[in-house]
Amino acid sequence: MPVHTAPTPARKTEAPPRIIIRGAEPVLDGGRYAAKRTVGETLTVSAEVFADGHDVIRAAVRWRAPGKRAWREAPMRHIDAHIDGDTWEGDITVDALGRWSWTIEAWVDALASWRHEIARKLDGGQEDLTSELAEGALLLEAAAERAKPADARILTKSAAEVTDPARTTEQRVAAALAGPVVAAAERAPDRTRSATLEPAVALDADPERARFGSWYELFPRSWGGLRGTAQVVPQLAELGFDVLYLPPVHPIGRKNRKGPNNALTAGPEDPGSPWAIGAAEGGHEALHPELGTLDDFAALVDTCDSHGVDLALDLAFQCSADHPWLTEHPEWFHHRPDGTLKYAENPPKRYQDIYNLHFGCEDWKALWQALLDVTLTWVDRGVRVFRVDNPHTKPLAFWEWMIAEVRGQHPEVIFLAEAFTRQAMMRALGKAGFNQSYTYFTWKNERTELEEYLTELSTEMADYYRPNFFANTPDILHAYLQHGGRPAFEARLVLAATLSPTYGIYSGFEDCENVPVRPGSEEYLDSEKYETKARTLDGPLLPMAAALNRARRAHPALQQLPGLEFMDTANGQLIAYVRRAGRDTVLVVVNVDPHHPQEGLVNVPASSGLPPAFTVRDVLDGGEYHWRLGGNYVRLTPGERQAHVLEVVS
């Protein structure tokens, strides 16, 4: 629906509103999608508001909580910027989960226009103001009729004084311009001819976790199943991780099961890929028997809850050859003319252990409902966070529908989109309802490309796309990590944890695991996707992760995406940035070269809001430094120190 002031008159007998409300922000795709905030956050909305002529205009932003009928309201500010000075801004704060709506109302303030005009006439030396004062008295009397009794008395008295022939013109004008009279009038505006932005604009209020969180990913089969995983939760919590993400926990198909390193055939003991979902034991709603029982799952959820950790499950809507749906609902799958099923492939790559669902099949409604039911089943079992596998290979309309259905009942649930594809689809998934998204971060390892990408994410995309910066995944071991050794892991950990309010690592990262299956591949050698490992939580990078997680919790500046400013360093290998939120400031410098020492001058700009000289403390080792606006010498030597993460002490 169009976002503009309708020219249709409010009442048939009245002319259309004179006020134009245009270019409201944030409005996504003409109002088709909702912008995102988290509960407690403020949204500043803006619009051009103007009318013909020179009258004084007032504007208010109005907003409404999910399911409520009453509108809240706050005055908007006129942002003066010379010839472009028709921009108004107002602030909304959302304090409940779910879909809010907001609009803008604007009106001509005839009494303020009159005050403005008569003051200028008096200044201009016009002597006879009788007609003008009579007009003012009428406006004051009209205001008195709208006002509450105390204000009405003030306004009526003023109207009498304004027309009192015993007073001088100056006195009569003064009677209308007196502070209490103006204040009383402002409390009783005439909004009968106001214009309203229509229709109202949607705004989704998500839980804080949608914006801010530190993720840890592990395969539970490598940690002793669900029970063993529960045992590691307290340590993860102590390390400052907020979300524990598990790849699919369902039965794994046996037919065409993949062996180690994606081998086409599996040995009898090979566990297969957790993404080949479904076996005789059940499908997407079942647990893999070797991981544990539903009671074990409930216990894991409880343990997570009691340690303030969210459990995130994988939603991978695809089936192994043994999934019950293949026999129960063959109509939900792609068939060839000869009746054979089409397995997943992206030629020449073939995924013989996986069959895609046919989202556009004739029975699509039942299929879509079944997938919603799967999701709601896990919500009922206590899951509040879903990492969605390959959403870009399923119809966008499906996600928009399913996420709206789940969040309509459970607005606390959040969905992370694991899409690695072109920008248009990445952005579209964010708009369609995903609360977080994977990004191109793993492939941005140089200073300039990080600066470009983060600027895009923190400005134009920020209203609908929340990045989750995973430093590695079971599928992505970037060449930078393969060849950079521990300094590369340190650089990436600091970048992930300080560039994005949400970041994550997949286990093995803290051990600096960096051997690819073959040169040129981003796949791990002996990938955990096809094998069970014996994992323990004791890698050498954990202290650094813990220090970063502590700093992230202590500093609001690290909990939001906007408020990011890159700093010049006079060295292309040194990236530096200021993060700000209110008065909280964190400065970060990272040597992105894992092989050589790099030195430079970090130029702290006056726009950082910092004083001319100040003391900073490095959250990574407690070291203190005296810094100042302008250039600050920094040298970062791989093996000794890869980064500074500096909080301002004084």
Added chain:
Amino acid sequence: MPVHTAPTPARKTEAPPRIIIRGAEPVLDGGRYAAKRTVGETLTVSAEVFADGHDVIRAAVRWRAPGKRAWREAPMRHIDAHIDGDTWEGDITVDALGRWSWTIEAWVDALASWRHEIARKLDGGQEDLTSELAEGALLLEAAAERAKPADARILTKSAAEVTDPARTTEQRVAAALAGPVVAAAERAPDRTRSATLEPAVALDADPERARFGSWYELFPRSWGGLRGTAQVVPQLAELGFDVLYLPPVHPIGRKNRKGPNNALTAGPEDPGSPWAIGAAEGGHEALHPELGTLDDFAALVDTCDSHGVDLALDLAFQCSADHPWLTEHPEWFHHRPDGTLKYAENPPKRYQDIYNLHFGCEDWKALWQALLDVTLTWVDRGVRVFRVDNPHTKPLAFWEWMIAEVRGQHPEVIFLAEAFTRQAMMRALGKAGFNQSYTYFTWKNERTELEEYLTELSTEMADYYRPNFFANTPDILHAYLQHGGRPAFEARLVLAATLSPTYGIYSGFEDCENVPVRPGSEEYLDSEKYETKARTLDGPLLPMAAALNRARRAHPALQQLPGLEFMDTANGQLIAYVRRAGRDTVLVVVNVDPHHPQEGLVNVPASSGLPPAFTVRDVLDGGEYHWRLGGNYVRLTPGERQAHVLEVVS
């Protein structure tokens, strides 16, 4: 209405379309307003078009002439740009006046997807393609059913070959990939599951004059009335002017008539301001008796027509104290409580000879209709161009309604907005329907501010805002002209005529008239607004204007706003630019310093499309020069030569 792909299924039994069409351009304010082109121009539309998965997508732009039901169609091009590579473009050409509409349709090409997939499998060495080939044969047979007989035979034969067990796999694949088979399939696409951009987008096709024209403004009372004005038309046509614009030609009020230099009282012989419209002789539909009769007016229209000149009238919707409407329709005006009428004022400025209409009065419908009738009356009398006085002091909804009403009946009529106010209203008037607009040009006299402003006009605003660069007006004699002498006039004339496809001068400009009413004022001394002059068309700048007008007619590059690129000159006082349209190129260099010689190196960029070395001819004096890509030395000396306007000879 929202411009996006609706997720609602086309038929109830089908899943929603998988194709997403998003971010279509040019779409103004979410589809609320129409972009503008002129008849014969091409509009390139674009959008992001994409779907889940890896299927081959096709897209077409479809467009429809005003009042027609049939859609025309052209294929869209996929613009590949790496990760942002989901942009498609297509071209529309409009060949009739009025409001067109366009949309985009996109669909998955299953057969092309299959061809792509099977080719990759063959390349990848997959040996058993039996299932795949059977699938392809089905798709070919389905295409045959959609195709015309000749194509159907080709497709059916191919389907048979694809499944022929006597052939090798390579031969069978080749049978599907053969050129004639592909071509036949492309002619019979399956668009039953296509997605369409909804609703269709509006596009206004205006007459060429809305985009391109040279205007001359004169007060007919200074030229012997309508008859005298008609006598000067042949000379104006010979000088290359396309539009003759007359300030209001109606009876002028006597009460509160202004005297020379805006004096509060007029002498008995003072003619008054033509903008104080209305007297005993009539109002907006009447002619001032001293200018001539309706027959004289008809004769003037005929003279203009026969010389290819458009006559432009002024629409100033305001009334003198003697306008018949004040007595016939007092309800159309603002009254004070004591019954007095409010004259126009912008304190401390007072326009005692003018009363504003109350567009929001109770009887607004009758008032609006009366103003429409005034306009249509002059259309009936042969006027096709209206210069609208101060549209920003009347409601935007009024203009939107009125212009749509006029152009619904007479799409050949164009309206020029004379608004000098803040950007938001200037832009809004363009969107609301004005075909051309006055600009800030007279106040942009320095190189950098001209470059900034022209960039804005020729890019982001170009779809809805057509500038008309008047170098002066009866109200605006800029200080630059007051102090710069003839060189300043030359500079401004060249800039106006070569920076904007539509430009104009108000008579006196060609005589370098430059005396203000007082220091610091932009008003003329002894302004023609309040006095009758004895004008003749013989000013010293006319030869330059004629040369510029000839060049403007000869060069498509000077007839459109886009295709503008500024060039470096290594001198802040030398502005230089390339104008291009197709293969036509014009280079312009202007010394904006009217007092001193300026020299520099005009750096012709490779992006100009010009060869490494070329010959140019100056349209102002015929001088020829050898230029090249890179730096070209230029020296411009006030009094000798203020500018180069260079056409490329070879």
